[in-house]
Amino acid sequence: MYRKFFAILLCLALTGCAPKPAASNASPADPSGSESQTPLPNITATLAVCGDTMSHMPQTRDAYDSSTKTYDYLPMIEAARPWVELADYAVVNLETTLSGGPDYSGFPAFNSPDALAEALKEVGFDLISTANNHCMDRGHAGLSRTLDVLDAQGLAHVGTYRSAEEKHKNHHGVYLADVGGIQIAFLSYTYGTNGIPIRKEHPETVNVFTEDYLTTAERIAEEELRAGLEAAKALDPDLIAVIMHWGEEYQTRQNTHQEKAADFLFAHGADLILGGHPHVLQPMETRTLTDADGNTRTGFICWSLGNFISAQNDPYTDTTVVLQLELTKDPNEGVTQVTDVSYRPMFMLDREKEVNGERYTLLDAHKSMEAYTEGSPNAVSASVYHKLEACVADCHKILGAKWDKPLETD
Numbered sequence: 001m002y003r004k005f006f007a008i009l010l011c012l013a014l015t016g017c018a019p020k021p022a023a024s025n026a027s028p029a030d031p032s033g034s035e036s037q038t039p040l041p042n043i044t045a046t047l048a049v050c051g052d053t054m055s056h057m058p059q060t061r062d063a064y065d066s067s068t069k070t071y072d073y074l075p076m077i078e079a080a081r082p083w084v085e086l087a088d089y090a091v092v093n094l095e096t097t098l099s100g101g102p103d104y105s106g107f108p109a110f111n112s113p114d115a116l117a118e119a120l121k122e123v124g125f126d127l128i129s130t131a132n133n134h135c136m137d138r139g140h141a142g143l144s145r146t147l148d149v150l151d152a153q154g155l156a157h158v159g160t161y162r163s164a165e166e167k168h169k170n171h172h173g174v175y176l177a178d179v180g181g182i183q184i185a186f187l188s189y190t191y192g193t194n195g196i197p198i199r200k201e202h203p204e205t206v207n208v209f210t211e212d213y214l215t216t217a218e219r220i221a222e223e224e225l226r227a228g229l230e231a232a233k234a235l236d237p238d239l240i241a242v243i244m245h246w247g248e249e250y251q252t253r254q255n256t257h258q259e260k261a262a263d264f265l266f267a268h269g270a271d272l273i274l275g276g277h278p279h280v281l282q283p284m285e286t287r288t289l290t291d292a293d294g295n296t297r298t299g300f301i302c303w304s305l306g307n308f309i310s311a312q313n314d315p316y317t318d319t320t321v322v323l324q325l326e327l328t329k330d331p332n333e334g335v336t337q338v339t340d341v342s343y344r345p346m347f348m349l350d351r352e353k354e355v356n357g358e359r360y361t362l363l364d365a366h367k368s369m370e371a372y373t374e375g376s377p378n379a380v381s382a383s384v385y386h387k388l389e390a391c392v393a394d395c396h397k398i399l400g401a402k403w404d405k406p407l408e409t410d
Contacts, residue, residue, distance in 0.1 A: 043329040044339070045180025047241075048087035050080065050125075051305030051320050052095040052132070052276050055116055057106035058311045062359045063115065073119035077309055079364045083322040083344045084124040088180030092120060092308055093129040093243065093276045098149040099142035106311075108194070109137040114149050121153045127177060131159025131188040131207045132245040132277065136196040143205060159188030159243065164204040172231035173207055182239065182329050182336055184272075185232035189225070190245035191217045191277070209244070209261065220261055229269045238329055238336035241272035247304055249278050252316060252398050254303035266299050272325070272338070273301040280316035281306040281398045284323075286338060298337040300325065302399075309348055309362055318348040319391045321399065341403050347391040349384060365391045 055063070055073075063071045084090045096110035098117060105111045120128065128150055135143055144162045151157075158175040161167040175186045189209035197214060198206050207228070211219040232240045242265050247258050254262075254275075262273055266289055275282065282303035289299045306320045326340035345365040353359060363380070365388045371379040380388070395404060 040331040043181045043331065045089070045182045045327050045329075046087040047179055047184070047325045047327060048084050048090040049274050049302070049305060049323040049325070050084070050090070050092040050308040052093045052279065052310070053116070053120065053308045054095050054310040054312075055104075055106065055110065055112035056311035057104070059309070059360050060104050060106065060112060063113065071113040071115035073113075073116050073309075074122055075358075076360050077119055077123055077362050079362045079367075080308075080322055080346060081123040082364075083324070087124075087324060089127070089177060089184075090125045091127045091129065091186070091243070091274070092125050093132060093245070093305075094120075094146070094150075095132045095134050095276075097135065097138045097142040098146040099138035100145055110134045111138055111142065117149050117153045117155060121155055126156060127175065127186060128155050128157045129159050129186075129188040129243040129245075129276075130157050131190040131243070133190055133192055133194045135160050135190065135206060136193040136198070139196070140199055140202045140205065158186050159190070159207050161205050163202065167204050171235060172228050174228065174232045174235060176235050176237060179327065182327050183235075183237040184239045184241050184327075185235050185237035186241050186243065187228045187232060188243040188245075189228075209246075218257065220257075220264060222264060225261075225264060226268055229265070233269055239271040239327065240269050241274060242270045243274045243276070245277045246275060247278045247282065250280055250314060250317070251278055252280050252282055254282050258303060262301055262303075266301075271297065271299055271336075273299075275302055275304045276306075278304040279307050279310070279312060279314075280304065281319065281321070281395065284341070284399055284403075286341070297335070300338045300341070307348065309360070311350065311360065313350055316394060316398075318350065319394050320346045320348065321395060322346060342405050343395070343399060343403055345392050345395040345404060347388055349380075349387075363388065365395075 063073045065072055096112040098114050099111040101113060104113060143160055147157055147162060156175055167173045177184050177186060189207045191210050192213040193206060195214055209221050209225055210217040211221045248255050265273055284302035287299040288296055290296050302323060305323060307317055308320055321343040324342045325338055327336060328339040329336040347363045347365050349361045349363050351359050368380050369385060369388050372385045
């Protein structure tokens with residue numbers, strides 16, 4: 001019996017019929033037995049930002065078509081469409097109310113036709129910032145109707161609210177947007193409301209970042225800003241963007257009050273700060289921000305994007321840009337930052353006469369200049385060409401020439 005058993009074992013050994021060892025998940029390159037993870041690709045998206053959208057009465061009259069008795073702002077802003085549509089997401093400030101007609105008005109108490117919102121939607125804007133010094137020009141009723149009109153157009157909005165309940169339902173006024181796969185929490189604040197008080201029966205309906213907003217607007221409401229930023233952080237976004245209506249009108253440099261507020265915002269979690277109100281461009285810059293633990297991140301600020309559209313023609317007020325921010329998210333490291341900045345110079349042409357649909361036209365400065373030099377029959381005149389040259393030079397002087405560079409549609 002013993003010899004028989006030994007013979008069987010010998011046969012198995014000689015014929016290779018021995019039982020195979022149990023399979024193992026381990027490999028020479030990964031002795032732990034776990035499969036190696038393939039790194040996820042970066043996510044890149046583009047955010048477009050424009051300045052203050054205004055409708056002074058000459059613009060409102062220009063948008064009116066007497067043959068149809070309707071308003072149309074699209075011819076006025078059509079030139080911005082390629083650069084707005086190029087982005088994954090686009091933001092603009094609405095510095096007027098949409099309180100209903102026919103008693104439309106300009107400065108000092110703005111009320112514009114609903115067609116303005118239609119045009120902003122048509123050219124590709126997604127989010128409207130509504131916190132500014134003119135948001136209460138027609139009281140709480142005007143503020144509320146403005147939001148109704150934006151909702152009807154499918155335009156998101158941030159900065160003003162119909163009620164305190166609406167604000168807190170929206171995470172203390174934060175709007176979370178998907179920007180090409182990158183989550184951005186938007187906040188919007190104004191320094192004041194031109195002396196018009198926020199009614200006690202409608203508290204917290206305007207995001208104001210100063211405690212003394214009815215007088216000098218000098219004391220920064222740190223608790224209010226901190227609460228908004230904490231609410232934004234609670235949503236676990238990739239970036240926090242704060243739209244600020246601040247600064248001194250017609251000054252092409254930021255003031256110390258802006259700088260103090262910006263330092264507070266960056267220190268408490270803001271990644272992007274996008275300014276308006278001065279009606280002229282102010283510089284922009286990128287910063288390396290360091291938190292209490294020594295971790296660093298990239299911050300970006302544009303102190304003012306000036307007017308997007310207006311009837312103003314004081315120095316620099318008719319010069320603006322479509323700002324493009326390239327954002328890149330590394331999903332492996334959990335880091336999102338601004339990886340490129342560019343802008344397209346735009347010029348608000350005022351032909352200085354009341355002509356239906358022809359007086360005010362936003363021009364793409366480079367495109368219009370190229371048409372002129374190429375002798376296009378639809379080119380601008382020589383005098384307008386020189387204005388466009390000045391527009392580009394002013395953008396380079398204030399914002400920096402290095403960021404004025406060709407975009408994909410060139």
